[in-house]
Amino acid sequence: TQLLEQSPQFLSIQEGENLTVYCNSSSVFSSLQWYRQEPGEGPVLLVTVVTGGEVKKLKRLTFQFGDARKDSSLHITAAQPGDTGLYLCAGLNAGNNRKLIWGLGTSLAVNP
Amino acid sequence: EAGVAQSPRYKIIEKRQSVAFWCNPISGHATLYWYQQILGQGPKLLIQFQNNGVVDDSQLPKDRFSAERLKGVDSTLKIQPAKLEDSAVYLCASSPTFLPLQGEQFFGPGTRLTVL
Numbered sequence: 539t540q541l542l543e544q545s546p547q548f549l550s551i552q553e554g555e556n557l558t559v560y561c562n563s564s565s566v567f568s569s570l571q572w573y574r575q576e577p578g579e580g581p582v583l584l585v586t587v588v589t590g591g592e593v594k595k596l597k598r599l600t601f602q603f604g605d606a607r608k609d610s611s612l613h614i615t616a617a618q619p620g621d622t623g624l625y626l627c628a629g630l631n632a633g634n635n636r637k638l639i640w641g642l643g644t645s646l647a648v649n650p
Numbered sequence: 651e652a653g654v655a656q657s658p659r660y661k662i663i664e665k666r667q668s669v670a671f672w673c674n675p676i677s678g679h680a681t682l683y684w685y686q687q688i689l690g691q692g693p694k695l696l697i698q699f700q701n702n703g704v705v706d707d708s709q710l711p712k713d714r715f716s717a718e719r720l721k722g723v724d725s726t727l728k729i730q731p732a733k734l735e736d737s738a739v740y741l742c743a744s745s746p747t748f749l750p751l752q753g754e755q756f757f758g759p760g761t762r763l764t765v766l
């Protein structure tokens with residue numbers, strides 16, 4: 539069974555701090571996505587990484603896909619209260635049976 | 651472009667009652683997904699449709715859950731009878747193609763179900 543482990547599960551920080559969220563698996567993925575979900579809403583896609591070693595930046599968010607395409611990280615610089623939410627990673631498994639495997643999420647609270 | 655629409659947004663029922671959720675995907679999206687999300691956790695796929703056919707329902711509790719997408723557009727998910735552990739947010743998502751190249755899915759706002 540493919541699993542995506544996210545860490546930490548919960549994170550509470552002050553505005554202006556930096557943080558990193560990790561998404562790890564023993565399986566190889568053909569692509570990996572990061573979503574953010576705010577209370578009462580569905581997840582919204584932030585980024586998709588496809589190539590091993592790929593780094594993508596979205597304003598203060600930096601996403602990296604591991605060289606072996608088994609893990610990914612999300613780094614937020616100078617966090618703001620608007621970054622509060624549940625961050626989910628989801629990997630598209632390689633091969634013919636293509637399924638999206640979801641992590642359990644990291645709940646981030648940024649306090650003013 | 652309109653997003654994925656879901657209704658109702660909230661539903662409170664007593665155990666053993668029945669409930670139905672409705673989803674209208676983004677226009678032209680062939681693939682539709684229903685997920686169950688327990689508070690603070692990632693989504694769990696219940697069923698995936700390609701047009702009006704079922705692609706994956708391996709995690710759907712078929713003794714009480716059913717779903718249909720008769721005309722290949724909107725879809726309904728039904729629970730009959732509901733149990734306390736069915737309390738969750740039910741998310742509908744859609745994607746433009748079958749086995750989308752990079753797996754992108756577009757989610758609706760969800761229906762929060764509380765079973766008392």
